[in-house]
Amino acid sequence: MDEADMDGITELRDRYLGAIEAAGDEAALEAVRLSALGKKGEVSALMRSLGGMSAEERKTAGPALNALKDDLNTAILTARVRLADAALEARLATEWADVTLPPRPRAEGTIHPVSQVRDEVIAIFADLGFSVAEGPQVETDWYNFDALNIPGHHPARAEMDTFYMARAEGDNRPPHVLRTHTSPVQIRHMEANGVPCRVIAPGRVFRADYDQTHTPMFHQIEGLAIDRDISMANLKWVLEEFFSAFFGTSVKTRFRASHFPFTEPSAEVDIQCSWVGGQLKVGEGDGWLEVLGSGMVHPNVLRAAGVDPEQWQGFAFGMGIDRIAMLKYGIPDLRAFFDSDLRWLRHYGFAALDMPSIHAGVSR
Template sequence: MTEIVKLAEEAERAMTAASSLEALEEARLSVLGKKGWLSAALKELGALNAEERKARAQQLNEVKDRLAAVLESRKTALNDAAIEARLKAERLDMTLPLNESAEAQGRIHPVSQVIDEITEIFAAMGFSIAEGPDIEDDFHNFTALNMPPEHPARQMQDTFYLPKRGADGEQIVLRTHTSPVQIRTMRGGPPPHRIVVPGRTYRSDYDMTHTPMFHQVEGLVIDRTTHMGHLKGVLTEFCKAFFETENVKMRFRPSYFPFTEPSAEVDINCSREGGVLRVGEGDDWLEILGSGMVHPRVLQHCGLDPNEWQGFAFGMGIDRIAMLKYGIPDLRAFFDADLRWLKHYGFVPLDIPTLGQGVAR
């Protein structure tokens, strides 16, 4: 065994001194390869008697285990060193100027930009963000919103009905508005609720101002004391922050929505002189959203007592207000995936517009 011990010490030194994975592999093969000395010594055990074989096998296995540990330790060290060297070689110099070529820069889509602006404004007013499924059942999309099967308001929705039905046989649809999220929120836990709901919606319509898929944002507040005055205050602060002007005037016109009572369309003042739309200027008016107090029947569908709880809701088209703010003439171009259009109307991530001072505190 004296020679084995000597060979083991030499092998351990060779493995520890290996400067590359290739050199380490050569050291391993000289010991544990088919022609390695330790492999040869293990093969010779068969020629020994039982007592000698047991003692020699124990010694050889101890040597094998020690060298295997050295081998694994050195292999780990070499791998770590290789990774470190690669990281240093591939490190980017962040002090170099950015490549300003159009091909090297992406753009944030106007819809994504406006969603971020909207949620930032409402978050500053204490609203949380809520989401829900794009595929809805008839109850959440219509019935709970005071639109039973015979209700004429259903004719106002150009609905995509899906061929399959729910587990209870109920009709499944692509949601026509984000209002079902309001229902899910009210049914999901006790009031108070203060949410804003951005998301995709679907209707069978297509022209310069309508597409089969578009984006809406809705707001909902439910508590014991909220009234129309609070609704007006929230929407006024939103319009001032979003359009970045303190001169916005608002007009509430009586209207009809099945899920609110009373209901109102909201207009803001604007100017169209020279074919350019300017919000907060002039004596003209532009309709931007619908709103109202949540209908008592909607509260009842959500298990809430209308004599105890009340609140308001509002909704607007994200694509539409993006067009108004950033002067985009055709809604259909939003979804054409035209990189030339995105280069013109999109936003560089490090140079996006700010929201001025935000919501007044």
């Protein structure tokens, strides 16, 4: 390759480097690339001409043309980065978002009524000085029955009422059950922490029953207060304070004598209500609705927990979280709580930021 040919390659390099530098967008840059390096481009044509040269000419022309091709490819890549950065800068200058504006509405999950009411109940009892105690859902026969003064012949111990855990043949360990109430938590708490105490025990419980007002698994909350001079009067005050706060209106209670193995004396508790047009209204009228069982803790239960009944006494009560949720929010069927029906959950569910109030839960 003579000096004139080398000058031609230099001129070609300068011309295309200038065209690449002058390209204002991706389309113009692509046009320059095709003109130089495309199948019909000038540089590509020169590369094909190498086949017609002598060996001596190719020694000079080959490296010169390869260097030209490499220079143009490098310049094109650099220009693409430059154009992309310029395009981004232009886009950022024209497209922006006001992050202080509220987001577009979108579907949200809801808090289940059981979770909501559990939080409401805990908040109210916390204001009354009660702390939360928890225990296992699979309990020993002793904690679930014996420690609570429930005799061996009691119907609750029958397999038709209680879920017993499976045992392999020859396994003679004491039976375990799915707890039928949260009362075993009271025993465990007194064993671990002693007395005096003032606790509530919310949680899942299990019984072999299923209809409009019963399900095999449901939620219960039990309360326990032990001290040296606690009486039924204290129990009545605590329950009336709770129901008045929970339902958002003054609620009277009525105690009716009853029998529970773990309390003596025992009482069913009714709350004042009325039915107006088929709608239940709590805290007014001449009607009464039974909502829970209660009483003074039986001395045998205190002894089972390692507490001297000659020195200490107290009250206990238990009610269904699901049931008081039905009463407060007008939910007609207990089974719907556990059907996982999205329509039901959207209707009765709560927004994530709804917080329980110690005065009246959450206003709906």
